[in-house]
Amino acid sequence: MAPGWGGTLLVGLLHSLEIAIGATFLGLLIGTAGAFGKLYGGPVTRDLLAVYTTVVRAVPELVLILLLYYAGTDLINQVLAAMGYSRVDISGLAAGIFVLGFVQGAYSTEVIRGAILAIPQGQIEAARAYGMPPGLMLRRITIPAMLPFAIPGLANLWLIATKDTALLAVVGFFELTLATRQAAGVTKAYLIFYLAAGVLYLAVTLFSNVIISRVEAWSRRGMPSVKEAR
Amino acid sequence: MSEATAINVAARASLWLQPHRIVLILIALALVFCAVFFLRWDWLPQYWQMGLMGIWRALWILAVTCALGFALAVPLGLAQAGGPFWFAVPAKVFCTIIRGTPLLLQLWLLYYGLGSIFPQYPWIRESWMWPYLRQAWPYAVVALTFSFAGYEGEVMRGAFAGVPKGQLEAARAFGMSRWKIFRRIWLPQAFYRALPTLTGETVLQLKSTPLVATISVIDIFAVSSKVRQDTYLTYEPLLLLALIYMTITGILVLIFSRIEARIPVKIG
Numbered sequence: 001m002a003p004g005w006g007g008t009l010l011v012g013l014l015h016s017l018e019i020a021i022g023a024t025f026l027g028l029l030i031g032t033a034g035a036f037g038k039l040y041g042g043p044v045t046r047d048l049l050a051v052y053t054t055v056v057r058a059v060p061e062l063v064l065i066l067l068l069y070y071a072g073t074d075l076i077n078q079v080l081a082a083m084g085y086s087r088v089d090i091s092g093l094a095a096g097i098f099v100l101g102f103v104q105g106a107y108s109t110e111v112i113r114g115a116i117l118a119i120p121q122g123q124i125e126a127a128r129a130y131g132m133p134p135g136l137m138l139r140r141i142t143i144p145a146m147l148p149f150a151i152p153g154l155a156n157l158w159l160i161a162t163k164d165t166a167l168l169a170v171v172g173f174f175e176l177t178l179a180t181r182q183a184a185g186v187t188k189a190y191l192i193f194y195l196a197a198g199v200l201y202l203a204v205t206l207f208s209n210v211i212i213s214r215v216e217a218w219s220r221r222g223m224p225s226v227k228e229a230r
Numbered sequence: 231m232s233e234a235t236a237i238n239v240a241a242r243a244s245l246w247l248q249p250h251r252i253v254l255i256l257i258a259l260a261l262v263f264c265a266v267f268f269l270r271w272d273w274l275p276q277y278w279q280m281g282l283m284g285i286w287r288a289l290w291i292l293a294v295t296c297a298l299g300f301a302l303a304v305p306l307g308l309a310q311a312g313g314p315f316w317f318a319v320p321a322k323v324f325c326t327i328i329r330g331t332p333l334l335l336q337l338w339l340l341y342y343g344l345g346s347i348f349p350q351y352p353w354i355r356e357s358w359m360w361p362y363l364r365q366a367w368p369y370a371v372v373a374l375t376f377s378f379a380g381y382e383g384e385v386m387r388g389a390f391a392g393v394p395k396g397q398l399e400a401a402r403a404f405g406m407s408r409w410k411i412f413r414r415i416w417l418p419q420a421f422y423r424a425l426p427t428l429t430g431e432t433v434l435q436l437k438s439t440p441l442v443a444t445i446s447v448i449d450i451f452a453v454s455s456k457v458r459q460d461t462y463l464t465y466e467p468l469l470l471l472a473l474i475y476m477t478i479t480g481i482l483v484l485i486f487s488r489i490e491a492r493i494p495v496k497i498g
Contacts, residue, residue, distance in 0.1 A: 043248065043250050043251075044250050044254065047250070047251060047254055048254075055472075055476065057433075058433070058475065058476045058479040058480070059437070059472045059475050059476055059479075060436075060437040060438070060439075060440045060451075060475055061437065062440045062441065062451065063440060063451070063468060063471050063472050063475060064472075066468055067465070067468045067469070067472065070464045070465070070468075071465070074464075159329075159330075163331070163332040163333070164332070165332075166332035166333075166334040166335055167332075167334060167441075169334065170334075170444060177332065177334055177335050177338070180335070180338075181338065181342075184342060184343075188346070190342045190343040190345075190346045190347075191339070191343035191344065191346065191347060194335060194338060194339035194342065194343040195339065195343070197335055198327070198331045198335055198336075198339060201330060201331040201332060201335065202326075202327060202330040202331055205326075205329075205330035205331075206326075206330065
């Protein structure tokens with residue numbers, strides 16, 4: 001194995017993780033807003049959100065990434081041109097986070113909506129009866145009560161996000177898979193580099209699983225264990 | 231009878247067609263109208279045949295990999311649910327590796343990685359497999375099959391484990407052989423349990439098929455990329471592509487909901 005390329009892979013991994021973390025957070029924001037819109041919004045909001053989640057979940061991520069990547073950069077540049085600024089190059093990192101976050105948002109909307117619906121309704125009614133304003137209710141009642149139901153789904157989404165970053169290689173963003181391809185292409189040691197990248201991805205997944213099970217146990221504290229509840 | 235159903239349909243339609251929906255549908259139609267008339271579609275006559283070939287190839291890959299993947303998922307699930315540990319551990323490791331790495335990487339590992347190893351061995355080059363190993367599609371089929379098997383194997387594990395013990399004990403009490411228990415009792419009930427997730431997995435698999443375009447298999451995604459390169463159009467081919475995938479997804483969901491409706495509801 002040629003020396004020096006290991007560092008390239010690690011830089012790629014770092015970029016992948018940056019995008020995955022950013023996209024997951026953006027997805028969580030969109031998802032929380034989307035879930036509340038779907039549950040408590042007006043009829044138009046609900047229908048638009050239904051279109052959003054259905055379309056995003058029915059079209060391949062690769063196609064969405066291309067569409068949003070071109071449409072997003074085009075749109076920003078046209079807005080800038082209309083306001084009298086010159087065109088800018090959108091950084092791959094920002095574009096990647098935006099695109100994957102938009103996709104993740106559709107999935108997390110459904111996860112969070114399901115989790116909120118799983119909260120015993122009396123808890124929310126009680127909060128309302130005490131005259132809690134919506135923001136306080138969200139912070140003190142809805143989010144803590146929905147977490148145990150939402151975390152398995154959201155954890156799954158995080159794992160999907162880490163793997164979906166690989167798709168950005170097709171748009172030419174330098175992340176782990178593209179780094180691997182370049183390293184393999186130059187050194188001709190294809191198998192070694194692809195295996196190494198696989199090990200890196202797997203390590204991220206396995207490490208995430210350890211953290212996730214901790215977080216899950218924390219979010220379920222004080223609740224009956226899954227086996228007893230059945 | 232028919233009158234009652236007609237009234238029922240009309241009531242449901244009026245419930246669904248609320249005023250704001252009509253406005254939204256009109257806006258959507260206006261958008262479609264703009265897309266049809268203001269975007270360029272003059273490349274369609276030249277490429278539609280290629281596009282149909284691409285759709286056919288994507289569907290063919292989808293069907294083959296789902297069927298093979300499911301056939302592989304059954305032993306994987308069975309090994310994890312009730313097998314001795316020297317079956318269970320390799321199956322678990324396989325599922326973990328497949329689910330823990332991106333499909334794109336697996337695809338490239340097989341195509342570029344293994345594909346670069348094979349030609350070094352003369353006996354492979356002289357064997358009957360060589361004409362196939364030189365093409366891209368066998369690698370695509372293998373990678374997508376493994377991916378489907380990995381995800382569905384985990385589902386099947388849960389499905390096999392979820393079949394009530396009493397059913398299997400009753401079958402054993404009737405003197406059924408192990409193979410017969412598996413064929414008549416265990417597998418059908420596990421399959422019914424796994425069916426709802428099978429819809430989702432198949433749609434996910436459909437959404438994975440465009441990845442094969444990255445290893446030079448000409449599916450519908452590759453056709454749209456070619457159109458984009460040839461005509462320098464960005465949005466038109468991609469929008470049409472998204473529409474095609476949405477249509478296929480809709481048809482898949484419809485077919486599966488038909489199948490699901492035929493299955494007895496209350497299980498276990």
